[in-house]
Amino acid sequence: MRPSKRDELVQKALDAFYRNGFHATGMDMLVAETGISKTSMYKHFRTKDDLILAVLRLRDERFRNWLYRRMEDLADTPKGQLIAMFDALGEWFEEQGFKGCMFIKASSEYQEPTNPIHMQSADHKRLLEQHFTALAADAGYKNAAALARQLLLLKEGAIVTAHLGHTDDAAKDGKEAAIALLAAHG
Amino acid sequence: MRPSKRDELVQKALDAFYRNGFHATGMDMLVAETGISKTSMYKHFRTKDDLILAVLRLRDERFRNWLYRRMEDLADTPKGQLIAMFDALGEWFEEQGFKGCMFIKASSEYQEPTNPIHMQSADHKRLLEQHFTALAADAGYKNAAALARQLLLLKEGAIVTAHLGHTDDAAKDGKEAAIALLAAHG
DNA sequence: CTCAATGTTTACTGATCGGTACAGTTTGTT
DNA sequence: AACAAACTGTACCGATCAGTAAACATTGAG
Numbered sequence: 279m280r281p282s283k284r285d286e287l288v289q290k291a292l293d294a295f296y297r298n299g300f301h302a303t304g305m306d307m308l309v310a311e312t313g314i315s316k317t318s319m320y321k322h323f324r325t326k327d328d329l330i331l332a333v334l335r336l337r338d339e340r341f342r343n344w345l346y347r348r349m350e351d352l353a354d355t356p357k358g359q360l361i362a363m364f365d366a367l368g369e370w371f372e373e374q375g376f377k378g379c380m381f382i383k384a385s386s387e388y389q390e391p392t393n394p395i396h397m398q399s400a401d402h403k404r405l406l407e408q409h410f411t412a413l414a415a416d417a418g419y420k421n422a423a424a425l426a427r428q429l430l431l432l433k434e435g436a437i438v439t440a441h442l443g444h445t446d447d448a449a450k451d452g453k454e455a456a457i458a459l460l461a462a463h464g
Numbered sequence: 465m466r467p468s469k470r471d472e473l474v475q476k477a478l479d480a481f482y483r484n485g486f487h488a489t490g491m492d493m494l495v496a497e498t499g500i501s502k503t504s505m506y507k508h509f510r511t512k513d514d515l516i517l518a519v520l521r522l523r524d525e526r527f528r529n530w531l532y533r534r535m536e537d538l539a540d541t542p543k544g545q546l547i548a549m550f551d552a553l554g555e556w557f558e559e560q561g562f563k564g565c566m567f568i569k570a571s572s573e574y575q576e577p578t579n580p581i582h583m584q585s586a587d588h589k590r591l592l593e594q595h596f597t598a599l600a601a602d603a604g605y606k607n608a609a610a611l612a613r614q615l616l617l618l619k620e621g622a623i624v625t626a627h628l629g630h631t632d633d634a635a636k637d638g639k640e641a642a643i644a645l646l647a648a649h650g
Numbered sequence: 651c652t653c654a655a656t657g658t659t660t661a662c663t664g665a666t667c668g669g670t671a672c673a674g675t676t677t678g679t680t
Numbered sequence: 681a682a683c684a685a686a687c688t689g690t691a692c693c694g695a696t697c698a699g700t701a702a703a704c705a706t707t708g709a710g
Contacts, residue, residue, distance in 0.1 A: 283657075299573055301487035304697060315658050316699080326698065377575050382624055386569040387485055391629050400628045407631075427631060428641040434624045435617030438568055442586045443577050445593075445613060455614040455645055462644035469687075491668060501688045502669080512668065 284322045287314050292333045296380055300330060300387045300395075330384070330395055337380050338402045346409065356417035360410065360429060361456055367433065368449030371440040378441030382434070406430060414463075425463045432456055470508045473500050478519045482566055486516060486573045486581075516570070516581055523566050524588045532595065542603035546596065546615060547642055553619065554635030557626040564627030568620070592616060600649075611649045618642055 290312040294303050305326060309316050323329040345366055352362035370376060377383075381399035388395040407430050414422035414429075436452035439445050476498040480489050491512060495502050509515040531552055538548035556562060563569075567585035574581040593616050600608035600615075622638035625631050 297575075299487070299575060301485070302573070305699080306696075317659085317701090318657060320699065321656080324699095378572065381628075382568070383572040385628055386564065386572040387488070389483075389485060389563050389627075396628075403625070403628050424637065424640065427625075427634075427637045428618075428644075431621030431625060431634065431638055431641060432614075432617050433621065435619065435621030438620045438624060439589070439613075439617060441575075442567075442571055442582075442589050448613075448617065451610065451613045452617055454610065455617060455641075458614075458645055458648035459641055462648060490666070492666075503671090503689085504687050506669065507686080510669095 283314065283318065287312055287319060287322060288329070288332045288336050290314075291329055292336055292380075295330065295333055296337075296377055297375070300384065327395060331398060334381065334384060334395065334398050334402070338398075338405070341380075342402075342405060342409070345406075356413040357460060360413055360417070360460065361453060363429075363433065364436065364449050364453035364456055367436055367440075367452065368447070371437075371449055376440070379434070379437045382438065403430070403434075406433075419460075419463050421463065425459065428459055429456055432459070469500065469504065473498055473505060473508060474515070474518050474522050476500075477515055478522055478566075481516065481519055482523075482563055483561070486570065513581060517584060520567065520570060520581065520584050520588070524584075524591070527566075528588075528591060528595075531592075542599040543646060546599055546603070546646065547639060549615075549619065550622065550635050550639035550642055553622055553626075553638065554633070557623075557635055562626070565620070565623045568624065589616070589620075592619075605646075605649050607649065611645065614645055615642055618645070 287308075291308055294308055294311050298307070305316060305319065308314075308319065319329070323332065345363065348366035348369070349359040349362050352365055353359045381402045385396050385399040390396060407426055410426035410429055411423050414425045419425050432452045432455050436448040439448040439451075445451065473494075477494055480494055480497050484493070491502060491505065494500075494505065505515070509518065531549065534552035534555070535545040535548050538551055539545045567588045571582050571585040576582060593612055596612035596615055597609050600611045605611050618638045618641050622634040625634040625637075631637065
């Protein structure tokens with residue numbers, strides 16, 4: 279099995295969906311942008327939704343890998359990494375082509391809680407929360423779970439605010455708030 | 465001029481767009497749901513986007529009125545109102561039919577920063593930030609603007625997290641974080 | 651070389667998209 | 681009663697939607 283075409287499709291579809299949105303990106307547009315035939319697409323994925331699920335799977339893997347690694351590179355203590363998350367987010371916000379969180383957008387376009395796309399987006403956030411909880415516990419915080427959830431609120435809020443583009447530096451605001459939260463949980 | 469039909473259309477379109485999303489709600493679906501003829505719709509609004517802008521205008525007015533009033537009802541000091549915001553949000557999250565923030569969803573479906581729908585969504589957040597800043601200043605906080613922006617991050621994060629539905633009580637997490645932030649700002 | 655898997659092109663389906671044309675009906679005012 | 685404004689129903693436009701059919705080309709392994 280040589281699934282290289284399939285991977286290529288998922289990767290290029292990720293770009294298109296991230297740039298244009300899910301409903302606004304038709305399969306014909308994907309054909310035009312990826313150079314892959316529609317017949318081939320539907321050999322790999324039975325429906326557009328299945329393709330979207332594969333795209334979200336790739337995005338989850340890539341994003342979490344990138345974020346976790348960047349946090350580790352920027353700080354060596356668990357507490358430092360939780361703070362450094364907002365520096366990493368700041369770098370992301372500055373990237374050209376930044377268009378917010380793909381999972382927030384996915385859950386915005388597929389709202390029903392039972393929709394697989396919605397559920398998979400929720401899974402992504404759950405994994406983030408678990409990672410933050412582990413870091414907070416490592417750092418010795420008493421109520422690590424609550425602290426992690428609060429930091430997650432700041433992270434999601436910073437992404438949304440940065441995408442709305444009405445704030446100069448949502449990452450900096452998030453970082454300062456995170457530092458205050460960590461001190462309060464001290 | 466009797467704009468009652470127009471108002472009725474905007475109000476019912478708000479419900480439909482909030483429930484189904486913007487791209488996923490076609491004009492024919494609006495005809496079916498509102499009972500208003502398509503011809504009449506296009507007499508009031510030249511395009512679907514114009515209708516969406518009117519819907520967002522109504523949503524902004526209703527939501528801010530509701531939130532500000534609820535905050536005032538739940539607390540009588542400016543500081544207390546900032547905290548009570550998260551109790552108000554918690555009530556909202558519990559409402560049947562809660563589907564997240566309409567402006568976050570609008571900016572997710574119309575991503576280009578120059579798109580009027582995106583810009584109007586950003587305006588809504590700006591007005592919220594101004595209100596929070598005024599409250600923080602009234603409460604005597606030194607860096608009222610920064611505090612307001614941080615609280616806004618918590619609010620947006622709580623809404624997104626509640627909509628993703630992976631957390632039991634995003635409002636409670638937001639409230640506890642807000643209390644900690646207020647304490648940190650002395 | 652051969653065979654089978656995987657890919658391609660082209661054309662197509664029925665449904666739906668946003669938006670319009672047009673003729674007829676309801677409604678409020680005088 | 682009469683008139684105009686507002687609204688309705690129906691039918692339509694070209695474009696696009698997700699998805700399929702069928703015939704042909706490319707490729708890699710035995």
